[in-house]
Amino acid sequence: MQIIISNSSKEPIYEQIHAQIKKLILTGDLQEGQSLPSMRQLAEDLEISVITTKRAYEELEKNGFIYSIVGKGSFISEQNKEMMRERKIKVVEENLLIAIQNAKEMNISLAELKEMLTLLYSEDE
Secondary structure (H helix, E strand, O other): OOOOOOOOOOOOHHHHHHHHHHHHHHOOOOOOOOEOOOHHHHHHHHOOOHHHHHHHHHHHHHOOOEEEEOOOEEEEOOOOHHHHHHHHHHHHHHHHHHHHHHHHHOOOOHHHHHHHHHHHHHHOO
16 A cells, blocks of 8 residues: 655645545455554654554544454445445545636636536547
């Protein structure tokens, strides 16, 4: 599992960790039951505070992505397929909102934006 921390990002480090692990789970790169590095090990690997990794893991657990067993570690939770789909849809919606905001700032019309989306969507087929 590779986590990349950006010191130039405005996003707090624990949120960067949370987002990257969440993405690995949603994309299936991390599977149900798979163990995560210990908080101490991840902190050491990333050269950050254990408090930071603890916060990231707590957020992941609170959101149902992982579970912890005292003395054994943290593991990837079973993901309800419908919940995973909803979470992925939410991520797509968030990204589309960013794209829409950028388009509005550049005075790109809805028709032009739809055309771009259609073109980009069909490129992968």
